[in-house]
Amino acid sequence: MPASFHPLTGIGQVVAPGGRDVLGTAFLVSADHALTALHCVAPLMPAPGGHPTGPPAIALRFPSPAAPDLELPAHVVRSDPHLDIAVLRLGHPAPPHLLPVPLGTAAKPHQHYRAVGFAAANWGVHRSVVTGTVTGHTRRAEDGAPVVALFCDQAAAGLALSGLSGGPVLVGRPERAVGVVRWQQPDGTHPHLATGGTFYATPTRDIATRMPELFPGTQRRRSPLPLRGPAFWVSLWLAIVVVVAVVVAPYVISMIRDPRPDRFSVSVGDDIGPGRPGAGAGEIEEDESEDIYTFRTREDGVTVRVRITDCSNSFDPALEIEGGDREYRPAGLYSDCGGFGDLGGQGAYEAAVTLGEAGSYRIVVTGPCKLVDLPLYDCTGTYRLTLTD
Incomplete structure (x- = not known):
């Protein structure tokens, strides 16, 4: 098959x-x-x-x-x-002919998908399959929950999607589920239809951060260890070797390697991007890399606006502002790089951040793999940072 x-x-x-x-x-x-x-x-x-x-x-x-x-x-x-x-x-294990759906963690904008389930409007068919393209990531207005926006060819043609909730959104070859169908915004004229042919799914990457046991490689079956005899000592030495190889060695290597962040002094209004203001700026080169941009304010309570744009592929870095013993995480959307700000061509969003006392502040930019310890696509890439007042 x-x-x-x-x-x-x-x-x-x-x-x-x-x-x-x-x-x-x-x-x-x-x-x-x-x-x-x-x-x-x-x-x-x-x-x-x-x-x-x-x-x-x-x-x-x-x-x-x-x-x-x-x-x-x-x-x-x-x-x-x-x-x-x-x-x-x-209540009991599924029979072998019912195969589990593999789970993935990345839905890319403009990627083709198919969602499979049991649409109530298609009660006469075995299963319903709808297709379309991934629009991007966004958040629900009422509760801030993360969702993937999906344009659906069949919904745009008038198919009611009720009943597909809970089904997987599949992409790639071989296919993996990158979302779980959640809801649609009812059309004002026909409430049973989706507004603009778009419905929404919960991203599996967000499920993974809260339920990592569901994802490949996170569960381990335990087998009883013999309590006596040569097999016990062989198992014990093998366990010690595994601990050294898997835990101790990577830790020692990471301590030796310890990638240092790229640091730059900038001013509000500077053009910050790949190679600007210096080599290493505007680029996350490795999974653990980060870029730090330091700037100063001359007055208390200055409001600055930050935005990340022009990322390579669907690379989606994150940022926070630090200073005065505080961390300022932008509460709104600040990126149009394959993330929350990429919603059907509505354009980039800026986060307005009001700082405290006059003094030195720094912007820390990191890649997605430094924040989530999961196999994600596009962990590295280039970007442009806009800092204005």
């Missing part, structure tokens, strides 16, 4: 046990666990403070065109209302 079709077998419907009404979509991430949107299973969960009694109130149904539907009991073991995510544990 082609690799691009593997994820489809592990995508099922969220239902009440024995029920026919589909509440949403869920997909396997292992033989024992599945991922879905919290609002899909919330109607089946016990009231806050209550405890489930009797059989599981949630089931995952996997329709099959050539065999009877398979229904597996499940219950919520972890959830995050801010991200609208729920992790389900199955």
